[in-house]
Amino acid sequence: MTSFAIVGHLARTDGNFSINDLPGSGGRMDILCRCVNASLFLSHDLRRDVDCYLVLLGAPSGPKTVKFSGASVRSLSPDERSAAALIKKVIDVPCGSEFREGADGVSIRKGGLERLAQDMPLAVLDENGEDIRKAPALPGAFLLSDHLNFTDAENELVRDCPRYSVGPKCLHADHTITVLHNELDRRMSGWK
Amino acid sequence: MTSFAIVGHLARTDGNFSINDLPGSGGRMDILCRCVNASLFLSHDLRRDVDCYLVLLGAPSGPKTVKFSGASVRSLSPDERSAAALIKKVIDVPCGSEFREGADGVSIRKGGLERLAQDMPLAVLDENGEDIRKAPALPGAFLLSDHLNFTDAENELVRDCPRYSVGPKCLHADHTITVLHNELDRRMSGWK
Numbered sequence: 001m002t003s004f005a006i007v008g009h010l011a012r013t014d015g016n017f018s019i020n021d022l023p024g025s026g027g028r029m030d031i032l033c034r035c036v037n038a039s040l041f042l043s044h045d046l047r048r049d050v051d052c053y054l055v056l057l058g059a060p061s062g063p064k065t066v067k068f069s070g071a072s073v074r075s076l077s078p079d080e081r082s083a084a085a086l087i088k089k090v091i092d093v094p095c096g097s098e099f100r101e102g103a104d105g106v107s108i109r110k111g112g113l114e115r116l117a118q119d120m121p122l123a124v125l126d127e128n129g130e131d132i133r134k135a136p137a138l139p140g141a142f143l144l145s146d147h148l149n150f151t152d153a154e155n156e157l158v159r160d161c162p163r164y165s166v167g168p169k170c171l172h173a174d175h176t177i178t179v180l181h182n183e184l185d186r187r188m189s190g191w192k
Numbered sequence: 193m194t195s196f197a198i199v200g201h202l203a204r205t206d207g208n209f210s211i212n213d214l215p216g217s218g219g220r221m222d223i224l225c226r227c228v229n230a231s232l233f234l235s236h237d238l239r240r241d242v243d244c245y246l247v248l249l250g251a252p253s254g255p256k257t258v259k260f261s262g263a264s265v266r267s268l269s270p271d272e273r274s275a276a277a278l279i280k281k282v283i284d285v286p287c288g289s290e291f292r293e294g295a296d297g298v299s300i301r302k303g304g305l306e307r308l309a310q311d312m313p314l315a316v317l318d319e320n321g322e323d324i325r326k327a328p329a330l331p332g333a334f335l336l337s338d339h340l341n342f343t344d345a346e347n348e349l350v351r352d353c354p355r356y357s358v359g360p361k362c363l364h365a366d367h368t369i370t371v372l373h374n375e376l377d378r379r380m381s382g383w384k
Contacts, residue, residue: 079214080271172233
């Protein structure tokens with residue numbers, strides 16, 4: 001099982017955003033939708049052993065976390081609007097601090113990064129981290145940020161987490177996930 | 193200079209498609225838009241030394257090729273709609289067999305893969321190709337297909353091209369481009 005968690009610092013936390021304007025009205029929800037795609041899609045198949053957590057920190061409802069479970073998600077296509085439509089479907093589902101499913105394989109709970117860090121040991125993607133190709137072993141849960149850097153409070157939360165880099169260039173979160181998958185795929189298949 | 197060319201077998205060849213329905217009305221134009229993103233975007237920067245060619249083979253106007261030039265493109269954001277809006281802006285520009293710019297850094301010409309193969313030596317991405325990590329050197333122009341396999345006629349055109357694989361899993365075209373970029377970035381930066 002591999003997990004990816006992406007912090008959406010401005011990502012809207014209710015359904016009051018337009019599928020036709022994910023960058024603006026969604027608070028860069030487009031980035032999170034591309035991360036869902038990068039996390040879960042193979043060509044003509046889904047990665048059933050992957051979960052993708054979207055940590056939504058924008059207006060108006062405080063932190064919420066949406067979980068896409070590769071094992072059970074349905075009706076997901078690779079385009080941004082498809083993931084966005086599923087986010088919109090679950091985002092106003094009444095929920096507490098435990099995940100509640102609002103669509104097949106898509107669930108939501110209150111709470112953000114602090115809550116998530118209690119659930120699983122996160123590794124942080126960081127330009128100055130250890131090269132993923134050089135690491136003797138790779139962990140199972142990775143944390144990434146959207147177009148904004150982690151805040152000081154977030155950095156404090158993950159201060160002791162291991163840090164990894166995917167390469168010499170600074171990449172978008174979804175591209176980083178794709179490169180990570182490639183390294184994990186190679187290790188699983190003996191291609192390394 | 194690195195070039196990526198993606199064949200869109202059903203991709204609409206006039207502007208009669210909706211930005212709100214790229215998979216359907218655009219003939220899977222969403223795939224090509226994600227390939228533009230994967231080809232050209234770094235975090236907070238563009239890859240100025242990359243060109244991305246979209247070979248559009250769908251209805252109604254015969255083959256056309258749209259070229260995104262990293263060196264000169266403007267007004268391009270990473271979301272699918274942004275690339276699609278630029279494609280829509282140039283797609284009905286009257287053109288012949290040479291590229292004609294219809295928006296900054298985005299140009300169009302008549303002709304498809306046969307014409308493109310005359311311009312540059314293409315390498316094909318293929319599950320059974322040589323592992324890109326093992327290849328002593330990598331070429332500068334790569335050909336990929338959308339969600340459909342290359343046709344027999346296309347395979348015949350590229351029969352003698354070198355073939356490369358990015359890993360053990362069959363990936364979407366945009367993910368393949370991202371993994372290729374990572375390998376090229378590493379080689380350029382001495383990270384390999």
